[in-house]
Amino acid sequence: MIQVANAPCSWGVIENIEGERGGYSTVLDEMHQTGYVGTELGDWGFMPTDPDTLRGELSARHLKLLGSWVSVYLHDPERHAQSEAEAVRTARLLAAVGGPGAVVVLGNDPYTDPVRTLNAGRITPEMGMTEAGWEVFAAGANRVARAVMRETGLRTVFHHHIGTWVETPAEIERFLAMTDPEVMGLCFDTGHYTFAGGDAVEGLRRHRDRIWHVHFKDQDPRVAEQSRREGWDGVTAVGHGVFCELGKGKVDFPAVLRQLGENGYGGWVVVEQDVLPGLGSPAESARRNREYLGRIGL
Structure with a gap:
């Protein structure tokens, strides 16, 4: 049975973006108050990293820990060891607090490559990785996912994401073809997939056997068009x-x-409405998002 969670990025906790944002206590309080039953961890260090402390904070709000984003550097072979170590560190916390069903959500460090960041939502094949680059990228992904499984027993999912090296439907297809389906699945994000030029329903159908985690995110077509223009x-x-x-x-x-x-x-299903730190009304948006899902049967 599908359960509905939210994530700290809905409160402005986004990798590589600085700014004023509420502390984890406020975020967890508002998640619980607006009707969610689970959360992802957010950036490492945003929530407590001591398992007993984190378990207590979540239990007090009746929230389940179900996964965590981990920024990795799969395009750089010299940083594969670092990516592996950071993923395993996070996986150990997830296993201790969230249990065996939690997942590590890998994403290549977002908004760090200038070309991919500048052209988010309008990536062309010429902006993609070379054949050699793909080999390095896939080898790094397999290394990390196998280490997570070996050390913690948890599965890993890869998050396609704007401003990274895997954004478009074609790039997702290529990534899945080159990675180990025993240990590496897909975190399917409806909003990122749509902004990258795909149809979310078709993507869910196409990759049904590899989708182990789902992010619900909407995409405003007017803003997307203005962004491209x-x-x-x-x-x-x-x-x-x-x-x-x-x-x-x-x-x-x-x-x-x-x-x-x-x-x-x-x-x-994890609701994610990415906002920059300090912008929007996260609690009110979280409530409206949960109410909307209730109206459509979730």
């Missing part, structure tokens, strides 16, 4: 609200839910 980078598009509240954008969430049902998906 004016040449905004990924961070600017996020700041202008390209990832809007659920049900107010392009993603057909009733159809997404039907496809998840056809897939036999029984994992978590």
Whole structure:
């Protein structure tokens, strides 16, 4: 049975973006108050990293820890060891607090490559990795996922993401073809997939056997078009609200839910409405997002 969580990025806790944001206590309080039953960890150090302390904070709010983003550097072979160590560190905390069903969510460090960041939402094949680059990238992903499984027993999912080396549907397809399906699945994000030029329902159908974790994110087509027309980078598009509240954008969430049902998906759905630190009204948006999902049967 699908359960609904939220994530700290809905409160402005986003990798490589600095700014004023509430502490973890406020975020967890507001998640619980707005009807969610689980959370991801957020940036390492945002929440307590001592297992007993974290377990107590989550238990007090009746929240389950279900996964965590880990920024990795798979395009750089000299940083594969660092990526492995950081993923395993996070996996140990997830296993201790969240249990065997938690997942490590890998994403290549976002908004750090200038070309990919500048062209988010309008990536062309010429902006992609070389053949040699793909080999390095996939080898790093397999190394990290196998280490996580070996050390903690947890599975790993890869998050396609704007402003990184795996954004477009074609790049996702290539990544999955080159990685080990025994240890590496896909974190399917409806908003990122849509902004990258894909159809979320088709993506869920195409990758049904590899989708082990799902992020519900909407995409405002007007902001996306303005971003392309004016040449905004990924961070600017996020700041202008390209990832809007659920049900107010392009993603057909009733159809997404039907496809998840056809897939036999029984994992978590994590609501993510990326906002920059200090912007928006996260608690009010979280409540409206949860109410919207209730209206469509989730």
